[in-house]
Amino acid sequence: MMAKEYNETTNKLTNKDLKNLGLRSMFYQTGFTFEKMQGNSFGWSILPGLEKIHGKDSEEVSKALDEYGVDFINTEQHAASFLMGLVLSMEENRADRKLIKNMKTGLFGSFAGIGDAIFWFTLLPISGSIAASLCKQHSILGPIFFLAFWILMAVSRVFFLKAGYKLGSGAISKLTENAKALTKGAGILGVMVVGAMIPSYVTFEFPEKLKLFGTVGVQSIFDSVIPNLLPALFVGILYYIFKKKKVSIVVLILAIIAFAILMSLLGWL
Structure with missing residues (x-):
């Protein structure tokens, strides 16, 4: 779809909208399937943003979901929130949807590695060790600390979504200037990511x-x-x-x- 077919207005998502979308992404894993992994979750999470951009009854919402909203994705949850912000910003700024799809597909694998390394391979064992140490001392602070820390990590998805949205808004001109090269490169990267996942599923x-x-x-x-x-x-x-x-x-x-x-x-x- 060409850019001229999009609505002319931009910047429809407010700070409140982004906060609500970030909180909505806390339920990201609830739509997991073995066919598309987190694909349905991603589409469900960005749906209110697409409806705010194009209008609740607009055909552009279903077109965006069909093009890139519910296709295969499997990434770390905080990384997914960042990608949601990036995707919504590009959609709001009338970026070519094939470019959005290829950017999403090309980035989710590498972002998964970064997110897993930070949150699940570093912060989880550290916070768990601290909580276990407190529990060993018969302190009620152990479970309280662990729960509070991971509630904070869950809420932090609001920050990641806003960061992705801000980056998308600032980078949209450069992305569109190099759309052809980025589309090809992101597509190649996406194929490489899917290919690297073959031993995990076959x-x-x-x-x-x-x-x-x-x-x-x-x-x-x-x-x-x-x-x-x-x-x-x-x-x-x-x-x-x-x-x-x-x-x-x-x-x-x-x-x-x-x-x-x-x-x-x-x-x-």
Whole structure:
């Protein structure tokens, strides 16, 4: 969709709106599904912002959700709040929606790593250790401290959403000037992120007892070349069949089930 098709007015989201959206994002994980991960949650979280920008009954709201609002995303919750602010700012400033989608897809993986490292790998064990130490001393301050700290961390999503919104407003001119390059780069990064997630969701390996010439394990051969090579090849083949050969998803699913049963009966998987 071209930028000229958007509403002409901008800056419709007030500080109160951003605060409410940040508090709404505290329920971000409630819409989790295995198909889109946090996709439905992201769309639900930004919905009031889109309605404020375009009008509650505007078709632009559903168009924005269809384009980038409910597609696959899996990131850390504070990072998600930041991305919500960034996305809403770009939408409000009439950025191209394909650019918004690619920016969101390209950033959520790297933002997840940053958010996990800060909040769940650093602040969680530190706060838990402090709380456990207080509890060991039979102090009621232990659970109170832990609950208060993580309530504060939950409310801090308001700050992250506002930060993303402010960054989006300030960077919108640079983003639009380099939209073509950014769209291509973000798209490539997004594909890389999804590709890197393949080993987490696809398991494809030969049993240890399956050996080549009775000596070398078949699986060890693939592992010595590139770890997790088989899942990547398997997904690549499925993508080729789906994209190039136009085979339906239902047929692919049935074929995978049949293939898995056959390989299991042969003792090869």
